[in-house]
Amino acid sequence: MKILFSKWTVGLLLASGLLLLLGQLRPKETSSDIGDYEYESTRQLVTFVDKASAKVHREGTNAFADFRKTGGDWFKPDAALYLFVYDTNGLCVFHPVEPGLQGRNILDLQDIDGRHEIRGIVGVKSSGWVHFRWMPPGGIFPLWKSCYVERTRGPDGRTYLVGAGLYNMKPERVFVRDAVDHAVALIQRDGDKAYDQLRDSSNGLTFRDNYIFVMTPEGTALVDPAFPNSRLRNLTNIRDVDGRLVVQEILQRLQRQTDAWVMFMWPMPGDVHPSKRIVYARKVQLGGSTVIVGSDYPAPTPIWMKM
């Protein structure tokens, strides 16, 4: 009897109870593959939309009542987090922040730079990202907004595009890979006629300070973000702040493989300190010739890193 009430037994029971309690706190699994994302805020947004999309799939427009509840799981005005739903023609089906948009077809809506963001949303095949500049609730000036959108079918048989976005999101590796893949698809479809579209900053592929570039395997720029009207600049001698020949490294890597991720150091806009950036480049066959398509993004820098 004495052993039953010894401090070790009590400690063991308390520990077991704690472990059982912690077991109940285990995060629920999500069907989306969120392992590709670096930032927790991105993963949370993807999970959020994924769950909302599943709810619309199950409940159809009946889900909107829950989506509209202020301060509930689906609508957090303080964090500017809300869901929106469009149909495949650009008809706004649900928008809790601007209810006046509901019932209107806003397919041709453009942001401050001329991007057709609703066309971008409607163009999402199964799931994807759309970036544009948009007014935050109660704001004066537009900010960069990145929206994750999923296509789903409701119980009424209609197809819905369910999405949500965050303002000033940090660029993910996935964003730059998607942008380059889109640019490659455009070039493969339209040939060098696609270059004009890639030079246009409202093309939907430009996000914050990243741009699409196209060059020959010899390093001659075909789409040059720094000089949109020039086609002849040779980029092979471009060095980063540490003297690394970035373009030469990309070209060398692409001699052996079809795509490459190359790191370089360059200051972020508004900063004097160089930061780590990563360029993603792909080799594309265009008729009888080869072109290289790429873009870059600031590498995620851990909060503890002193650079």
Place this chain on the structure above:
Amino acid sequence: MARRPENILYGVEDTLPRGTLLLLSIQHIFLMSSTLVLPVVLVREIGGGFDQIRSVVALTMIACGIGTILQAMRWRGIGSGFLCPNLCGPNFFGACAQAAWAGGLPLMQGMTVFAGVVEVVFARIAHRIAFLFPPEVTGLVVLMVAEGLITLGVSKFFGVNYASEPVQPLDLLVACLTLAVMVAVGVRPTGRLRLYGALIGLVSGYLLSIVTGILGHDQWRHIVEAPALALPHFEGMFQFSFQWSMAPLFIIVSLCGALKTYGNLILCEKINDDDWKQSDPARIQGGLMADGLCVVASGLLGGMASDTAASNVALSSATGATSRRIGFGAGFLFILLGFSPKLSGILSIMPRPVMGAILIYVTCFMIFSGLSIIMASKLDPRKTFSIGIALIFGLSVDFLPTLYANFPKVLQPIFSSSLVLATVLAILLNQSLSWATRTGTRQ
């Protein structure tokens, strides 16, 4: 002739029964493992996969094992002949992480080899430049090394990897409980259990992480699939690179490591000799040489730089077993563990909150160690100003990181690291104020 203290059961040159030797060696490798979290964090932060993490941990263990054996030897000017084991050096972590971040593991390895060579050179001239590092400067260096670990430890503790990211409540809970276990064991006034505070905390943290799902099946699958014995290797492990801009930082951390080893060897001499009056220069030089060679070996093999462990020296004093044969045993066992991917793999999957808790636990000791060295040096106004000013401007690098952005590029290596700036200022101020005081006294 050294006089053996009464509390020492097994002296430096004593032979131990095999069973006792094995148990005491195992005890030391538990403590040596406490900082293996550092290469895990480092490789994970630069995007390394499980195999790469496991290999870097294993190679770090092998290098530390070699260093521990070299330190216990006395052969052709290498080794002090003391039980003064090596572990993965926390003071190297910040510099290694920056190198790995900027240029991958090849740059980290190249700079580590460079740091080792610096320490070897320092070992040859230590007796000539020892005046630059009085105790208060050494204490400040130790304090700034600890300060460099705060951001990493606290961010892992809260489960936050990047700026503006949300705090992870589950990570925070596991980290709090893990730290609470380590502290609860550590504050026990008596009993041998407190020698294993870090180990008990690690085990608790792993268990809590399994229960909460932070440590999932995927990670355990890696351990199950890993072979029991294998040669540690990763792609490009023999590639090295070098950057001059990082040289000042690595020179400073190398000197920090050398100073720490210097202090540990003095401690070894003291605990083995009741009549100790002054250090044995040949022994100290041999010890520094062994430590430098161990750092070189870490870089060449592909592990993270190592350092001698004050905690192990304290353990040998507490247990009364200072025989250098324990050093040979612990070193050999650590090398053996390095060749077991299953065992090193368990350390490689260390959960984020457990890392945070153990980093905070280790940093507590380092901060206290630095402060106590400073305070023991009988502070006077000269020391107060030289240490105080160096500390203020050193910390300003972390508090106001953009303040020094427009300084000339050649000076940037000094003004981009709180540790480097504080050390340089402390040395300059200490020497100039000493000179001014001497001049004033003569007048």
